[in-house]
Amino acid sequence: MRAKEIYLDNGASTKVDPEVIKAMLPYFDKEYGNASSLHVLGVNAKNALDKARKIIAESINAKPDEIIFTSGGTESDNSAIKGVAFAGKEKGNHIITTKIEHKAILNPCKWLESQGFNITCLSVNKDGFVDVKKLEDAITNETILVSIMHGNSEIGTIQNLEELGKVCKKHNVYFHTDACQSYTKTEIDVEKQNLDLVTINSHKIHGPKGVGALYVRKGTKIIPLLHGGDHEFKLRASTENISGIVGFAEAVKLADKKHIKRITELRDKLIEGALKIPYTKLNGPKGDKRLCNNANFSFKGIEGEGLIGYLDMEGICSSTGSACSEKSLEPSYVLKAIGSLRLTLSRFNTEKEIEHVLKVLPGIVKNLRKMSPLWKG
């Protein structure tokens, strides 16, 4: 264990807030009942479940019975994509998404293609934005679902959901967004943004891993992935993960707007400082259309993993484009052909930590450039 650790990989996962752990603990060995049971422990579990559902519903301006708890972002995405696709087969077989989605969207879509569905992957501009006109042009009579990520995990782009949602509503097409990166960091309002389905999860917001939710607008035609008992309004069978769900809701309660302001300030300090290094580029947009906790840089002549290795020696945890793809070795599809460093912050980061990163980063970049055959210093 290192003495000093600066964690800047909050886009991959976050530290569970001590308050969240405290809220969860009773549900392991005291209130361990099954929420479907009729005795006191069952009722207590059911109450905790209902309370959590209400907190999460309110956070996105939804009704409690529109929140389906799942095992996380990947399950929510799969449920939304496959569930709506198979329920809407009679209406059409066309789904629209984008090239910069998480694999939990892209791979279910790819699989659906093998099942006879047609998928359109919209491209984005250099800052990662989807063109609303391109979306409208892509919609056909066969289109049943549009899925567009809210905040991009790699370059931090926040899509204008309101504008995109209007187009979907106009053409009577379901609109889904994967909001795992943006949840609690920028506004999600299912009414204002015309959202029919929203994926959110817990471990990106200082809650436990293994729990997430899917918002499903009342009346949406969707088929469950898991068949079994009557849990989650018959949309997701399985005994509810009460401790995880309680932790998830606690994490939502602890997320405060004042954190956003502070994290944004730290992010901008980091961006400003890193851009002082010669031949450095910020990937993605600047300002309030960027996730408050995301910074992503390309340093000319340098590959991402080397940077991560040297930062790790300084106790700094970072990632290349996206941590999820690291073991598959494919260059990130969002950041093709440019080595990149992603630093993602949280409310637990301090100004001192950012200063330390800015102190060591120029030397690491210089060292790696000296080692690089592509750098003509």
Add this chain to the structure above:
Amino acid sequence: MYTEKTIKHFREPKFAGEIKNADGVGEVGNARCGDVMKMFIKVKNGIIKDIKFQTYGCIAAIASSDAMCELAVGKTLDEALKITFKDVINQLDDLPQIKFHCSVLGTAALKKAIENYKKKHSK
């Protein structure tokens, strides 16, 4: 994911850099595939007297380059050509299978540098 030896070679590479007026230079890979490796050699009486590398790539690529140099220095050109990617992996105590290509890159770059030297000196 990486062995201690790999990390050591990555952290403190002994052979990183370039040799001005090298007797042979070899470059393999391209930025699009993810790794570029360049080897510089100084040769005296058929023996590799000095060797340096420049690598654009991951931790395994940098460590493999350094391990390759360590194996090659002091060897005759013929001996150096016999170094295989397996020798490089042994030198690092192991590499994850998906990183094996990094060690192949090292042997390929050295081979090219030796070829370059031979071409220059056969005239």
